[in-house]
Amino acid sequence: MADAGQLSIYERDLDRSAANWAALSPLSFLKRAERVYPNKPAVIHDRVYSYAELGARARRLASALRRRGIGRGDTVSVMAPNVPALLEAHFGVPLAGAVLNPLNIRLDAANLAFILEHGEAKVLITDREFAPTIERALKQVSKRPLVIDIDDPLTEAQGGERGARLGELDYEAFLAEGDPDFPWSLPEDEWQALCLLYTSGTTGNPKGVVYHHRGAYLNAVGQAVTYGLDRNSVYLWTLPMFHCSGWTFTWGVTAAQATHVCLRRVDPGLVYPLIEERAVTHLCGAPIVLNMLAHAPAEVRRDLRRPVLVVTGGAAPPSTVIANLEKQGFSVVHAYGLTECYGPATYCASQKDWSDLDLEQRASRMARQGVGYVTLEEATVLDPQTLSEVPRDGETMGELMLRGNTVMKGYLKNPSATDDAFAGGWFHTGDLGVLHPDGYIEVKDRSKDVIISGGENISSLEVEEALYRHPKVLEAAVVAKPDERWGETPCAFVTLKPEAEATADEIIAFCRDNLAHYKAPRTVIFRDLPKTSTGKVQKFVLREDAKSIS
Template identity: 55%
Template sequence: MSERQNQYDIGLDKTPANYVPLSPLSFLARSAAVYPDQFSTVYEGRSFTWHQTHERCKRFASWLAGKGIGVGDTVAAMLPNIPAMNEAHFAVPMTGAVLNALNIRLDAPSIAFQLDHGGAKIILVDPEFSGVITDALAQMKGPKPFVVDVDDAAFKGGKRIGEIEYEAAVAQGDPAFTAILPRDEWDAIALSYTSGTTGNPKGVVTHHRGAYLNAVSNILAGNLGQHPVYLWTLPMFHCNGWCFPWTIAAAAGVNVCLRKVEPTKIFELIKQHGVTHMCGAPIVYNTLINAPDAPKGDAARRVVGLIAGAAPPVAVLEGAENIGIKLTHVYGLTEVYGPASVCAEQPGWDDLPAAERARMKRRQGVPYPLEEGVTVIDPQTMREVPRDGETIGEVMFRGNIVMKGYLKNEEATKEAFEGGWFHTGDLGVLDAQGYVTIKDRSKDIIISGGENISSVEVEDILYKHPAVLFAAVVAKPDPKWGEVPCAFVELKDGASATEADIIAFCRTHMSGFKTPKAVVFGPIPKTSTGKIQKFLLRNEVGSVKAISA
């Protein structure tokens, strides 16, 4: 009887009274109305209340609208974690337009590609990036965006390259501007390009509905409660800061802005503002753990940290606790609005020995509170793999916290959603508890003598060596075995170790075939978000000499 019309379908339609498109813009409006005088933002001696932030967003939105920006237009931002970047997450969608947050570490050709592809009509530029943006604009093929400079008294250098400064635009805007709620909650809110390692990046389009739901999911997964004090260690350009601009508005918290990840500054801000929550890749926490001035024991303030971007090494999970940061491991990708799975803590974990607890916590876990599903699937059969912790399949998501698709790329979109799931390209296993653990990106599996070696597993052992700060393992082509593991190691300041030391250490902790056959010392290249750039190491690996194979 599922197709007939029933009594609950008649005369009970949507009306403006009982249906409003879900949009994170509602969070800002509510916090401004309910908590007008509470701080929304602090940064370098400046601060704003929720009323002020709301008003500034409406003013800037009104200015944008005056420049012709409206539904379906693109506004780009090349900004660090400053108040204007947070405001752009509201002001741009208030006009119906889409925010294209640019990775501030990108080079001019990549930026030019994104501005052309996304069709940005306006770009906000921080003086630190005036040079690269000038180059990018010169390299664009299509119409160039109108440039708005966003000055920052806390940054010395750079120059103005635009036609107006942000504060002047804000001042010109009308605080009585009425934000446009999306016609449909499926309307786009943001465009973020994935940092592809081959070919041109893809433009991930997200929608108001997903942004709304993941903003709330963050509150639930991170136990943010009301009025968290959130430190911006995670770049806002990175998957819209995992939706946290919208999350902090929903929780009426405080955005503690931060231009650059510097341990001394971070510890100072944590203390000064009573920071309760932060996010970041392992590199961020690793940097804090290894900072000589890290407060320890009773001196450390208790902070909840969400960590993602790579499976957190055991040393990071343990080390963070020593400096007061209790980590929750989350996992996701730009295509799922940042984190969309969480290693949900089970009762009793706190009583486990540290190593065992860390082993539990470094799994990628289960669906985020408001995400429908994450699991490991055999992409051939589209069936879930057995819960044996061994059978490798592809990690896949489904639910409302999944992108609309890739901009102007129907083929890639179709491929990504094949079989009713979003295919991450990450390889993983399911354990008896139903938790996902990522073993590798497809291309990070090393196949040696027909045996699969997880580079993550080998890296994890390397991180246990007391001298190792960062480690990455990639496949090195080998005439006999096909591939062998090659380790790249960055040592801690003042520490020392030889190739033989490292290999001997590994050999006592893993099977011989998994032990790296070569160790290269030196700084390891990382993306702006702390992901190790293995593709650069792979380019290098051909010239490395293996000591044995």
Template identity: 50%
Template sequence: MKETVMQTSRWNDPGLRPRAANFDALTPVTFLQRAEKVFPDRTAVVYGSHRETWREHAATCRRFASALARAGIEYGDVVALLMTNTPPMLAAHFAVPMAGAVLNTINTRLDAENVSYILGHSEARLIIVDAEFLELARTAVARLQHPPRLVCFADEQAAFAASSDVEDYVSFLASGDENASFCKVEEEWTPIAVNYTSGTTGRPKGVVYSHRGAYLSAVSSIISWGVPKAASYLWTLPLFHCNGWCMPWVLALQGGKSVCLRRVDGDKIVQLINDERVTHYCGAPIVHALIRDRAQQQDLVFNPAVSALIGGAPPPASLIAAMDAIGVQLTHIYGLTETYGPAAICEQQPAWAELGEAERADRKARQGVNYALQAGMTVMNCNSSDEVSADGAMMGEIVFRGNMTMMGYLKDSESTDRAFDGGWFRSGDLAVLEPDGYVRIKDRSKDIIISGGENISSVEVEDVLYRHETVAAAAVVAMPDEKWGEVPVAIVELREGSHASEDALIAHCREQLAHFKCPKRVIFHPIPKTATGKIQKNVLREIIRNSKVSPTTTG
């Protein structure tokens, strides 16, 4: 259908214009103002023995914003953070935009070269670093001609002490005034954050988020995931990853509680779920598998049930079924840094309750449909703007459009234009469109294995491996082969206390897959992952290419 623009003269009325009374720029900063007013005495932040109400948290954020302004941070300046999931990191998600600045949360697992590149490329004026990563920050900053001001957070809860030669965060915060006014956002199409991609295929790209996009992404999560008022949210997902999928802003709008977690620890997670009555958390499949294992070891079933989002690699159906059994209701989401994190969700249908366990889990493992406030998502032909047939077989590329899509790449208009070519954002993920309109990922375009002219989905092979009771983690990548060009090889981590042989796992795959799809080797080796739990297949391919993997064939 051709788009039309309303041009009827009766609506060309100068009185029908945006004014202070009928228009306000969309920004998630307003969520904090409302939380302080509506939920002042509800707990906002928990971290060990530290607790803050929404009244106290709002005061901290205003003081933080004032301190930034007094430190010379001006409208549009970038403030970087190299931190774990601690209270200052949460406060920064309001304080930095309240100061009119742009938030840049940096992956704590990057090396000094990449951290330095991000600080230089974003032209960061100030960086707040957790004491655990102080030496990393020092090394990164020393490489820059115009280094940012360095402030260090000494985490007493984790016994990370301050350094006498670096400005202390507590003193920095004390320099602000909690009663000071803050910068009002006049234009919603201005940056609130810049998040850098992993840089696995080159230099990291700076993905710019707008105030409008952050606002709508937060509201969309409440609608699509059904986050209720007073939710208790456990921070298993790094806040540096897509601003924690916009959850700091979601929790403010709903008067929820942030339960901070410095690092992923299965025993600690299970304890906090029980002690803090956790209702929601997010994570990659490896995080959920860790929780599953700990709960099973302790014979636990969470009651009431916990709602969790699972992102990263498509979840194996066996994991979804196992999480159901321990009282964790998994919902699969899909997105990218460029879409503020999740922008698609596997909306569950009532009819699925009538399906068998395996079939129901298989339906729930799909990437699904667009979030409520993301305008569109579909699968298009990789070489055109034609939508693929909804037959579950024709493969294409997942595309998005709408307000939950980045402003663009910082200082890289060429890449931005290429990403938005044809009026959609192209994800690089290969998928099919099923008859019910739901999307199912088959692979990353660069991860598809072409063996003897046949396409093999690594995701499909991984899903079969996960069905074996001994497998904790699996990754399938291509291995060069003289006859077939390339063949699949599986790298596997076994569950604690389990044993399996290469032959046994290959035989397991042969029972459920066409033989040409089965791994030609199974290698037992630690699987490298990103800070968010995503498997680094580029690293595995390099290891195999350089023959660095041990030839051990039993686990």
């Protein structure tokens, strides 16, 4: 037995070198696809882009950024729907050594200005459809980044409107500044920051979640393995690329050398023709996407010539939605994740005997959050105090916790929040759940007061702050109200000041003027708020009340 101070025989003269080690980075996926399948369709939008073209455009972007002085540690923000430019940025920006910051296109100017300031954006690439909001946001930042306009040919065809030009040049002109032969290179350190994505969490100001190259590489591989992506797959972009970098499918589809079909907005009238014309095999989306497809008008639907796998997160789809989709030829898989873990980290792996169950029983099994990805080290439910695993009885509540390589680096400029999230060597999701006898996880409630509407996080505190700014509002509390279409919507319980009068429409309009529209309450109830003896609002009472409101 070797002394503690001595190296074992397996540690002597067996060093890491360029011959036997390379940093894990999703950049390697496009590098390989470009070489192996140069002529294969990589991206379909206004035209078909081959993998050779996608690789050249990503390298032009990296080169153009470098020539503008952008390098390691610099932030490049992109405000765009699911267009080729945003996909190219997922490779070109990190190839330049910089950090990609995809912006949520649903945010208002104030939130966008905060993100641009907090992330210290040096470059902003923005689609002209969002020019009015971006223009207002830029007026609120202390230092204006280099602004580049995306002028997408399909803007009007896919339901958008072109706004004013805000930048000194457009995206295609910027690419022309770059070298298509800019060399592929991996980061020296796979822990290097790759992406910066913001989540509203439980506070008004968004938190900046930092991804590293290693985690993105592994989660992308996890997506390909879990959902059977290969070079014959065709992935339709119904999930926003800005959301957890498209759950890392931006890189996962490329790793499989599959085909990306871009789509600016989700509309059944656009989705069904693309599924048919492009032979789509996979798509993802929040419950609202499934509801759109399940309840699409008969004149819009097309018969599916082949099965289409649909991956959904957030609230589990109701049995009626599952039944409608299965009749059309869709196959539904329920996944669970957060921005902090690169999107989905667990999924409900189907078991062979589930096919023998009736629809309600099968839907109940499918509603669970399931088991961890092969690329995640651990996912389980722990007692938040002792960090011991709860019994597998389907009843004992604990907190869902994760750990492994596909958990974020941490929160940008927020060490206390990072420390809290990683306390005890686990990532604390804030979601409460149980373990079933088969080891499957099921989330039962949220410990955080976050409302998930249409796949987007809404901070109840942020909405409450807006309500308190109304001159007639004395007290306010906001909770989630179940909604068949959106999963959840904000429901506001409001106490007015003495002698004040207001209508629900007035309160909602005020919130829409002061928040991103999707964050505004859909329902307003005027009443006294239930409180504990110490004056704390009893939100659990309000949640139950919200469930009974039609």
